[in-house]
Amino acid sequence: MKKAFPILGVLTAILLSYALYAALAIAPTERTMGNVQRIFYYHVPSAWTAFILFFINFGASIFYLIKRNPASDIVALVSAEVGVVFCTVVLVTGPIWARPVWGIWWTWDMRLTSTLVLWLIYVSYLFLRRFSSSGETPLLAASLAVLGALCVPFVYFSIWFFRTQHPQPVMGGGGSIDPRMLHVLLINWLAFSCFAFLVCWSRYRLEKLQREVDHAHALQSLLAPPGSVR
Amino acid sequence: MSGNIRYLFAAYAVTWIIHITYLWTIVRRYARLKREIGEWKKPDVRS
Numbered sequence: 001m002k003k004a005f006p007i008l009g010v011l012t013a014i015l016l017s018y019a020l021y022a023a024l025a026i027a028p029t030e031r032t033m034g035n036v037q038r039i040f041y042y043h044v045p046s047a048w049t050a051f052i053l054f055f056i057n058f059g060a061s062i063f064y065l066i067k068r069n070p071a072s073d074i075v076a077l078v079s080a081e082v083g084v085v086f087c088t089v090v091l092v093t094g095p096i097w098a099r100p101v102w103g104i105w106w107t108w109d110m111r112l113t114s115t116l117v118l119w120l121i122y123v124s125y126l127f128l129r130r131f132s133s134s135g136e137t138p139l140l141a142a143s144l145a146v147l148g149a150l151c152v153p154f155v156y157f158s159i160w161f162f163r164t165q166h167p168q169p170v171m172g173g174g175g176s177i178d179p180r181m182l183h184v185l186l187i188n189w190l191a192f193s194c195f196a197f198l199v200c201w202s203r204y205r206l207e208k209l210q211r212e213v214d215h216a217h218a219l220q221s222l223l224a225p226p227g228s229v230r
Numbered sequence: 231m232s233g234n235i236r237y238l239f240a241a242y243a244v245t246w247i248i249h250i251t252y253l254w255t256i257v258r259r260y261a262r263l264k265r266e267i268g269e270w271k272k273p274d275v276r277s
Contacts, residue, residue, distance in 0.1 A: 020242075033234075034234060035234060035235050035238050036234040036235075036237050036238055038238050039237070039238055039241040039242075042241060042242060042245050043241070046245070082252075085248060085249065085252045088248055089244075089245050089248050089249070092241075092244050092245075092248065093241040093244065093245060096237050096240050096241040096244065097237065097241065099237060100234040100237050195249075199249075199252070199253065199256070202256055202260075203256055206256060206259055206260050206263070209260075209263055210259075210263060213263060213266060213267060216270070
């Protein structure tokens with residue numbers, strides 16, 4: 001497993017470099033928006049990756065609620081944290097695309113607002129985990145995660161159910177896309193998914209180590225004679 | 231629309247700034263933890 005990480009890291013770096021090259025050089029230039037449309041190759045894969053991570057958080061939280069397994073609690077925490085990073089990318093790249101295309105940075109349209117609400121829910125989840133000192137924190141966080149996950153399908157399908165300014169879906173929603181654009185989009189999604197997996201893996205190892213150290217600290221405090229704890 | 235390349239550059243740059251900042255926080259936390267473990271493993275000279 002120790003050898004797999006650097007190998008996967010190098011492969012992911014190559015894939016990300018190729019995905020960047022594909023987004024800038026292989027994908028054709030969109031007729032009306034021009035080069036600014038290429039933001040789509042970072043914006044959409046980041047959104048899909050964030051949604052997948054939030055669903056992993058949901059699954060791990062359900063598993064924790066049923067089995068009280070500490071490993072699933074770590075998976076839930078890690079997937080939420082990395083998901084928030086990807087969701088932040090979505091919320092930042094969206095307005096940068098909207099400014100030249102719509103003429104405004106932001107509008108309180110259903111897709112944009114629901115994405116912001118989703119981000120706030122998972123940020124509050126991370127705040128709860130970081131600042132709550134209760135022994136029941138993983139349980140409370142898992143319950144919040146289950147409620148937060150209900151927001152994910154709402155965000156995804158909001159452009160089907162409501163009249164929004166956000167572009168219609170490129171896949172599965174009746175929209176069409178140039179096959180070369182679709183190819184570049186999928187390459188970028190694969191690259192960002194591999195990157196997210198590696199970041200989650202690193203973060204999982206860090207969290208596991210942190211818990212082991214905390215546990216050792218607690219044991220030391222219990223076993224040391226009174227007044228000798230540093 | 232051809233002048234909008236700066237928005238494309240800004241979006242790509244911001245994406246990587248966000249990811250690299252997050253990776254940096256992981257590396258920093260890991261280094262701090264390793265240091266803590268290293269101090270723990272040092273033999274206590276007082277004993």
